[in-house]
Amino acid sequence: MTPHLDFIHQFVPGSSDRTLLLLHGTGGNEHDLLPLGRELDPAAALLSPRGQVLENGHPRFFRRLAEGVFDLEDLKRRTDELADFILAAAQAYHFDLAKLIAVGYSNGANIAASILLRRPGVLHAAVLLRAMVPFEPEELPNLSGVRIWIGGGKQDTIIPRENTERLANILSAAGADVSAHFFEAGHALTSIELVLVKRWL
Ligand code: MLT
Numbered sequence: 001m002t003p004h005l006d007f008i009h010q011f012v013p014g015s016s017d018r019t020l021l022l023l024h025g026t027g028g029n030e031h032d033l034l035p036l037g038r039e040l041d042p043a044a045a046l047l048s049p050r051g052q053v054l055e056n057g058h059p060r061f062f063r064r065l066a067e068g069v070f071d072l073e074d075l076k077r078r079t080d081e082l083a084d085f086i087l088a089a090a091q092a093y094h095f096d097l098a099k100l101i102a103v104g105y106s107n108g109a110n111i112a113a114s115i116l117l118r119r120p121g122v123l124h125a126a127v128l129l130r131a132m133v134p135f136e137p138e139e140l141p142n143l144s145g146v147r148i149w150i151g152g153g154k155q156d157t158i159i160p161r162e163n164t165e166r167l168a169n170i171l172s173a174a175g176a177d178v179s180a181h182f183f184e185a186g187h188a189l190t191s192i193e194l195v196l197v198k199r200w201l
Contacts, residue, residue: 007049007085010034011093014045018201019095021086021123022048023108025130027058037103040198047089047100051107053078061111067158072135075114082111083119101201102126106158106187110134113167116148116176117141127197130156130187132163133170144175149200151193153185
């Protein structure tokens with residue numbers, strides 16, 4: 001039986017065995033990051049869900065109380081829902097979770113970080129673009145064997161560099177292989193970092 005997929009999403013088949021999980025930022029949708037995914041890997045399949053929370057009409061992956069202040073109960077629930085969607089999508093579209101790489105931007109990067117910390121085993125690799133600590137884990141998960149590439153903007157006024165650095169430290173302490181980079185940029189992405197991500201994939 002095909003599992004039920006309860007996120008609005010796009011799935012674009014690829015010609016290799018890799019799948020990119022594309023997680024948009026606040027106000028984005030399931031179409032937004034498809035061109036970025038294609039640019040990063042012309043051969044990968046692309047899976048792109050739409051966040052199920054609306055903030056003044058703008059889709060997000062979880063609720064926040066203010067900029068950078070998260071509703072932690074909602075974050076837990078939404079993290080589990082997205083993790084379960086990923087597992088169901090792997091069955092429905094027949095892709096290998098070990099070959100899945102999450103690529104998240106801003107709010108999408110934050111929920112990817114939350115899945116890494118709360119549901120280890122679902123993501124084996126992640127690119128976190130403009131990410132911050134989603135919540136303080138009481139216990140560190142075992143993330144050995146997980147590859148993570150983090151890109152921050154030195155002039156990002158939404159996500160302070162120290163916060164992204166703390167996330168990198170938490171993920172490293174959990175055993176992940178983390179590579180963190182900071183660019184002369186704000187919250188928007190730069191072409192140089194996308195070139196570096198492409199090389200890292
Ligand atoms: C978040 O809410 O996840 C972060 O503040 C980034 C954003 O989406 O603005």
